[in-house]
Amino acid sequence: MQHTALIVIDMQQGMASPAAGERNNPAAEDNIARLLAAWREANAPVVHVRHISRTPGSPFWPGQAGVEFQPRFTPLPHAHVVEKNVPDCFINTGLERWLHARGITRLVMVGVSTNNSVEASARTAGNLGFATQVVADATFAFAKRDYAGNQRSADEVHWMALANLDGEYAQVVQTDEALAALGAALRNISAAPVPAIV
Template identity: 45%
Template sequence: MTHKAVLLVIDVQKAFDDPRWGRRNNPEAESNIALLLKAWRETGRPIIHVHHIGATPQSLFRAGSASVDPKPEAVPLPYEAVIRKSVNSAFIGTDLEARLRLLGCTEVVVTGLTTNHCVETTCRMAGNLGFRTILAADAAATFDRTGPDGRLHAAEDIHAITLANLHGEFAEFADTRTLLDAVK
């Protein structure tokens, strides 16, 4: 992993603590994100935080509400970049690609919430834009979802299927421990 590998911390916000989301997988995701942030900070690697701001007044991510604040494990330091988005991809309607190019970045390590929404969409676009994309699989999480047929899908299955969808074409995968070893 290069010294210019950017850590993307996507939507690690208090809105995801709302009980309306239901049951989720990987309760250690935020702790793993905190470990990765610590390692990136200690080694002087670039970090970009991405925060979702909802476009509607009823959104859990409503601008100005406490729910858009980052979770304690992912609070940006004053010198770290924060990008605000209103759609699933961190690239659409933002200057993320330009920032990455300006940094001379060729690889991104992606973490955050939720695996099958903003994390997946951002990984797909990063891969399509030519960045080596590594998803920290244990530093991401998602929630149970009900399909259009009324069938409940477990968060663990959704997470695993999302990884399968990204595998080989859009992203590589690593666990937090492997990434921590790589940045030493």
């Protein structure tokens, strides 16, 4: 699984604040934690993405509590951390180069929010040629008013964003599917014959 990275997007304290608004998928954090634990156990690559705002007063402005990682998603010392200033985690971060240097060709994306940083990052990943999966039940969104002025629920925003991605830029999967694929890959590695020493 060294060719597949788990990308954990913006799981910061500011995203857990009630001030962020109505959200969906309350089990998302538990599913992200399951995936993160599995990737760590497999010693597979993990990238933690953190948003650093350029807007004074934002909860993601440097030095604010909101910019810090939520405790259960704190990166391990060897994990790669990407700090971004725009929704797309590939812009001005060096992430693409870091992935290519390690031969990583597949990405599994989780985090928040589905229609913002997750969607923006998955679009770029697909356009760059990475085989990208977005885990539907390990992402979540917030309610939002559409351009016509209609209030959309968090679920509506979430599912529309996933529909924008699926089959175009990424494959949308569920946590159990991503875990099953990880397990299958590990079994294939362990079953591979050991080359004879001559």
